Amino acid sequence: EPEVTQTPSHQVTQMGQEVILRCVPISNHLYFYWYRQILGQKVEFLVSFYNNEISEKSEIFDDQFSVERPDGSNFTLKIRSTKLEDSAMYFCASLHARQGSAFFGQGTRLTVV
Amino acid sequence: GESVGLHLPTLSVQEGDNSIINCAYSNSASDYFIWYKQESGKGPQFIIDIRSNMDKRQGQRVTVLLNKTVKHLSLQIAATQPGDSAVYFCAENGNQFYFGTGTSLTVIP
Numbered sequence: 001e002p003e004v005t006q007t008p009s010h011q012v013t014q015m016g017q018e019v020i021l022r023c024v025p026i027s028n029h030l031y032f033y034w035y036r037q038i039l040g041q042k043v044e045f046l047v048s049f050y051n052n053e054i055s056e057k058s059e060i061f062d063d064q065f066s067v068e069r070p071d072g073s074n075f076t077l078k079i080r081s082t083k084l085e086d087s088a089m090y091f092c093a094s095l096h097a098r099q100g101s102a103f104f105g106q107g108t109r110l111t112v113v
Numbered sequence: 114g115e116s117v118g119l120h121l122p123t124l125s126v127q128e129g130d131n132s133i134i135n136c137a138y139s140n141s142a143s144d145y146f147i148w149y150k151q152e153s154g155k156g157p158q159f160i161i162d163i164r165s166n167m168d169k170r171q172g173q174r175v176t177v178l179l180n181k182t183v184k185h186l187s188l189q190i191a192a193t194q195p196g197d198s199a200v201y202f203c204a205e206n207g208n209q210f211y212f213g214t215g216t217s218l219t220v221i222p
Contacts, residue, residue, distance in 0.1 A: 009158075034209070039188050041213040043157060043202060091156050091209075102210055104156035 002026045006092050006105035013082050013112055021077045021108045023092030023099045032075045032093040034067065035103060036060070036088040043091065049075065125219045132193045134216045136186040136203035143205040148177060148188045151200045151215070160188070160201075194219045 005024045013019050023033050034046040041108055049058040054067065066078045075094075079086055089109050093102040126132045138146070149157035150163040163170045163177045163186075169178050176189040186203050198220045204210040 004214045034208075035212075043151075045210065045212075093156075100206075101159040101162055103159070104149075107154075107156050 002103075004092055004094055004103050004105035006090075006108050008074075008108060009106065010109045011111070013110070015084060015112050016081050017111060019079050019082055020094075021079075021090050021110070023075045023077070023105055025072055025075055025092065025094030026096070026103055027073070029094035029096045029103075031055075032067075032069065032076045032103075033093040033095070035091045035093065035104075037091065037107075038088045046077070046090075079110075084112050086110060089113045122214065123217045123219070125161055125221055126166060126193050128195060128211050128220050131192040132188075132197070132220075134190075134201050134218065134219060136188075136189045136213050138184050138186065138203070138205055138213075140205060141181075141184065142209075145206040146177070146179065146186055147204045147206065147210070148186075149204060149212075150197075151202065153199075157212075180214045190218075193218075193220050194202075195222055 004026060004049060007022045011019055032049040035043050037043045037047055044060060045058050048055045049063045049067055050070060056100045064080045087110055089107040091107045092105045095102045147162045148160040150160050151157045153156050161172045161175050163179050164187055167180055176190045178187045188201060190197055200215040200217050202215045203213045
């Protein structure tokens with residue numbers, strides 16, 4: 001069964017450092033998303049990506065965040081200068097059609113120390 | 114702003130009983146809703162969806178009910194099993210998925 005894969009599963013980084021979280025969406029999907037989930041809280045939308053550009057972003061997704069789809073298969077989330085409050089699970093999701101269920105990866109746990 | 118929220122944060126049920134998890138939404142323009150299950154340490158998994166032109170949809174042991182008049186969704190799980198213990202989120206698909214706060218379901222053996 002096709003699945004969304006994310007790497008690494010756990011990333012520990014020093015405050016102020018840059019991190020790149022990687023995702024491989026399902027191959028024939030067209031819409032891509034990043035979400036985050038702070039421990040014990042709800043899943044929060046960060047950004048959606050379609051046709052090689054950001055289609056929507058939340059207020060969480062500030063100038064410290066960026067996304068890329070560099071090679072047609074990977075979908076990355078970069079945080080330029082991490083803060084303690086960036087510690088969370090980050091989920092990538094992909095969607096085939098405009099309306100449908102998004103498939104989520106297993107997440108990357110980011111710990112900023 | 115628009116929000117999707119849940120009435121109860123936690124729910125405990127006896128194994129074999131039916132579970133009902135509720136969700137309220139406020140965006141009257143939403144036309145597609147999904148229930149996700151999230152087990153500890155994992156990403157959300159699709160359970161069932163429903164479009165706004167339907168009131169009810171059934172899956173295997175799960176039923177989703179949509180009441181557009183009061184903007185309310187519910188997920189019914191029949192004969193709840195220990196493996197159903199998880200956090201359940203409702204989500205609406207506008208331009209992206211808005212998730213509710215989640216209900217933690219605990220099944221007591």
